[in-house]
């Protein structure tokens with residue numbers, strides 16, 4: 541379970557308040573949603589949780605223990621908005637192995653099966669995949685790190701309907717045994733998958749849905 545207590549984040553040397561006293565308890569084994577308009581602070585919140593951004597005050601606990609920024613980097617996997625823009629590997633195989641000294645081939649194959657990409661060639665460039673497949677590859681890259689906390693920023697942005705369905709089905713499957721938090725401005729797409737959703741407005745959690 542992930543717990544945020546009174547988390548604040550201010551930018552520009554404290555001049556600009558972006559997250560204001562965020563309190564959240566996010567359960568494991570089911571996707572949860574952060575809903576909010578553009579500029580409401582969704583990406584910032586995911587970056588704070590994942591340890592990519594240092595918050596100003598508050599506490600973040602994992603399974604009851606306070607976790608510092610290094611712990612959270614280690615615990616978390618973040619799938620950025622439009623992750624395909626950030627692929628670095630020249631091939632799908634390279635992309636999957638980035639940052640690892642060694643990954644057994646069967647582990648790569650299992651992960652590709654998990655995301656429904658078992659038939660692709662590891663020698664092909666990531667750009668040869670369809671939009672939905674590229675999103676699934678980005679999720680596979682994170683799953684290979686086996687994160688306890690999986691954070692996804694607008695995972696369906698820019699996808700057509702059929703590809704969105706592919707990604708939505710996958711998200712339910714990979715939420716088992718971990719916390720999954722999805723930031724979106726299109727909550728209606730995700731409501732069939734989630735039990736809990738929070739609305740962020742100007743950096744404040746305004747409402748809690750128990751669906």
Ligand SMILES: Nc1ncnc2c1ncn2[C@@H]1O[C@H](COP(=O)(O)OP(=O)(O)OP(=O)(O)O)[C@@H](O)[C@H]1O
Nearest residue numbers: 551552556558576577578579580581582583584585
């Ligand atoms: N380091 C920073 N310095 C100044 N302003 C920042 C900083 N980080 C974020 N902001 C501002 O904080 C606000 C929230 O940004 P954030 O990207 O978290 O919103 P968002 O809800 O994810 O928006 P979108 O859906 O458009 O991605 C924005 O107004 C953004 O410009």
